[in-house]
Amino acid sequence: MISLIESEKIKRNKRIYDAKDEALIQEGGYVSPISTLWDDILVGIVLKKPVLLKGPSGSGKTRLSQSISHFFNQPMHSVNCSVDLDAESLLGFKTIISKNGETHIEFVEGPVIEAMKKGHILYIDEINMAKPETLPILHSVLDHRRMMTNPFTGEVIHAHDDFTVIAAINEGYIGTSPMNEALKNRFLSYSIPYLSGEQLKELMEKLFPNAEQSLVQTMLNISADLQKQVMNGLLDEEAASIRSILDALSLSEHMPILRAVQYAIAEKLDDPIERSLVMELCETWVK
Incomplete structure (x- = not known):
């Protein structure tokens, strides 16, 4: 009998991505320090739960995310959090373009919206480095609704079936702040220890x-x-x-x-x- 994980892998590998998206598929290579950890995380991914990877710097959280991208042959968009992260960095921005002699305002989609629409992986690195008031915009994306209304355009966006969210956190580091409970409760949480x-x-x-x-x-x-x-x-x-x-x-x-x-x-x-x-x-x- 085919496993839940292998079934999902086969389904996602059948997806056809264009040439631009192929460059976003990350290499594998993660070695799990706990025999069950890799499969347990993949179960959370298959069940469409946002996954939070907790561990010290250099424990392999980013490599693990890259390996998930490689395993499912699924492109990954990365967001590197900082105190300067704002809604435009996550969702996109409006810009003025000239076409056929006319000026138009066009919205350039950011990593969150692009990943939602295309069914890609959204990797949010050092999520606790972002200002707490920035991240609530993602609450409806991370819970059972898996949707959001783009505040810049009014467009209602429902996530593609393959859309996946992985976040990473370094607890207790300078410049970080505790995740608020409303955000943390939307994730499955996995501790990633060092290899030895x-x-x-x-x-x-x-x-x-x-x-x-x-x-x-x-x-x-x-x-x-x-x-x-x-x-x-x-x-x-x-x-x-x-x-x-x-x-x-x-x-x-x-x-x-x-x-x-x-x-x-x-x-x-x-x-x-x-x-x-x-x-x-x-x-x-x-x-």
């Missing part, structure tokens, strides 16, 4: 097939130590970022490990004591 152990080793070997095993093992040891110190409260979460560890491994193929870790991890930290601790941990593994 054999899964991280598998990812490293896949991305860097020519790296020496001793180098991979050293980076795994450094990563485990960094994650332990983050859990002990001695290092900021950014120090254990998988993205940064992979950057360090990439550099280490061309320079000494200590310098690679310094550039990819330590120098990103604001606290000089934390920078020193990272380098001390690294030195214990570098012969």
Whole structure:
């Protein structure tokens, strides 16, 4: 019997997108740190529930979203939130154009409306960086109604059946604010932890097939130590970022490990004591 997820994948892969949309289909490659996490998130997607990915910077939230886009062969539009995000950034804007000697006002659709109409994935990155008063405009898009009235044109827009919303959040970071309950309750929420152990080793070997095993093992040891110190409260979460560890491994193929870790991890930290601790941990593994 075909599974719910595979059935939806087959259906969505039968959709025909034009050449412009094909460029929006993201590559896969996400490795799940929990065996059930990938399938559990896909179930939420198939059931047309907005999905909220919670986790520290570098835990793979964006890569996970890209992998969902690749899995369903479904284009993805990204919105990067900040305090400057406004309705026009989400929905689009009016502009004046000249056609056949006449001047017209035309509405240029933004990522939310384009994704709704075409049945694409809308990825909202760092959603808690946006001002709380900006996001209520999406409430009717995110709940059972899956529609909205464009405030700039008056058009009533009903979402395409394949329309999907994925949001990502870094909790407790500077510049973020707690999501209000009305917005948060519209999402299914999944915690995305860092990769470690054999899964991280598998990812490293896949991305860097020519790296020496001793180098991979050293980076795994450094990563485990960094994650332990983050859990002990001695290092900021950014120090254990998988993205940064992979950057360090990439550099280490061309320079000494200590310098690679310094550039990819330590120098990103604001606290000089934390920078020193990272380098001390690294030195214990570098012969």
